[in-house]
Amino acid sequence: MKAKINLVNISKSFKETGLVLDHLSLQVKEGEFVSILGPSGSGKSTIFQCIGGLVQPEQGELFLDDRKINGETGNIAYMPQQPALLPWRSVLANVLLGQELFQKPDEEEAEKWLAKVGLSQYAKAYPHQLSGGMKQRVAFLRALLSPKSVLLLDEPFSALDEFTRFDMQKWLLSIWEEERKSVLFITHNIEEALFLSDRIYLLSPRPARIIREIVVPFQRPRREHLIKEREFLKLKSEIYDQLKEGGLHENI
Ligand SMILES: Nc1ncnc2c1ncn2[C@@H]1O[C@H](COP(=O)(O)OP(=O)(O)O)[C@@H](O)[C@H]1O
Ligand SMILES: [Mg+2]
Structure with missing residues (x-):
């Protein structure tokens, strides 16, 4: 694509x-x-x-x-200057946000990517528990996995x-x-x-x-x-x- x-x-x-x-x-x-x-x-x-x-x-x-x-x-797919994660959503749910608007979210794929970027253990964590670099990786995955x-x-x-x-x-x-x-x-x-x-x-x-x-x-x-x-x-x-x-x- x-x-x-x-x-x-x-x-x-x-x-x-x-x-x-x-x-x-x-x-x-x-x-x-x-x-x-x-x-x-x-x-x-x-x-x-x-x-x-x-x-x-x-x-x-x-x-x-x-x-x-x-x-x-x-x-x-647009990653804005600030990561802009939703604080009430888990890391996994934030990553899936880019898909939800357009298709059935693919949790398995999101988990695979979280592992690739070293965030497996953080799938269920919330944005406030992440460092700046981790937040940016989450925001990046959200953009990458949105079907654009x-x-x-x-x-x-x-x-x-x-x-x-x-x-x-x-x-x-x-x-x-x-x-x-x-x-x-x-x-x-x-x-x-x-x-x-x-x-x-x-x-x-x-x-x-x-x-x-x-x-x-x-x-x-x-x-x-x-x-x-x-x-x-x-x-x-x-x-x-x-x-x-x-x-x-x-x-x-
Ligand atoms: N919605 C807006 N309303 C008024 N001025 C804006 C708006 N968006 C950007 N600007 C102005 O346009 C200029 C360029 O901004 P921007 O595109 O954010 O620059 P950059 O991303 O290169 O730092 C700045 O002077 C900014 O204040
Ligand atoms: Mg700018």
């Missing part, structure tokens, strides 16, 4: 902030892992809200495969310390290698975008425009030591300079 998304000339403004997205066009091909890398407040989450149908762009068109989906909800062919992940690891974050990135890649869903991933971390993606869109500060598209040249599966290799560090520093020129000053 794979799909492609296509954003064509999307513009969006808010009364309070003015123009946030400025004629933005981007694509995710079937089975591709694409990142959007840009400064805080540039409009990254707004892009996701447009794709998810929560926000209506004033201009432009959004397509899932070849179907126009402007303003339509329920098309994609496109996965939107909004800074899923931003709250984690560097070591946990790297573990989660490796873990995400190992899962993605199995499923190869189409992924659109938001981050403001250059290393993360380079380590994970097939392609990266660099965004300008608000109003967001695409300042560069990078085809990431590293082979898959990505190895841990990649982040220390010369080519990787070179590209990382090139992107840093480019974002700095564009006016990026925080969070890197």
